[in-house]
Amino acid sequence: MKETAYLAGGCFWCTEAVFKGLKGVISATPGYSGGTVDNPTYEEVCGGKTGHTETARIEFDPSILTYSDLLKVFFGTHDPTTMDRQGDDTGPQYRSIVFYASQDQKNAADSYIRELEEKKAYSKPIVTEVRPFVKFFEAEDYHKNYYEAHKDAPYCQIVITPKLEKLKDKYREFLR
Secondary structure, X not given: OOEEEEEEEOOHHXXXXXXXXXXXXXXXXXXXXXXXXXXXXXXXXXXXOOOOEEEEEEEEOOOOOOHHHHHHHHHHOOOOOOOOEEOOEEOHHHXXXXXXXXXXXXXXXXXXXXXXXXXXXXXXXXXXXEEEOOXXXXXXXXXXXXXXXXXXXXXXXXXXXXXXXXXXXXXXXXXO
């Protein structure tokens, strides 16, 4: 049995790299979701006029890794308090969104955000949107497995590698 989660937490190269390393994840695919244009291109999404966010489709085995575990990793590896940005990546395509595919996913996301806010896990309010999933468009092939293919690139070294180190430090129990 597998389930699918759709999570937008900034650059999809980062999100894909984070989730690919988790046990129970069958696949993590970069793409676009939440907008009004069918089959958008990377350039169109970066232009900010499609309404899409860079999103990862994560297929996982819930008997190994639960949806709640995915949410813990998601909120722990990006900044859910910044609107339309993650680090130096700015624009509406980088906003934080949980696209829920079922009522259970919506309830889990809403509950986890409430829990984080009650614990004051962040010094600023969480701005992550919780929206119904509608469509996902896979990104162009050159975006897939980007970190694995470009580990030595400056962006990967400066942005993705530190996220993966944080993942190893905070969520070792979820790693392959």
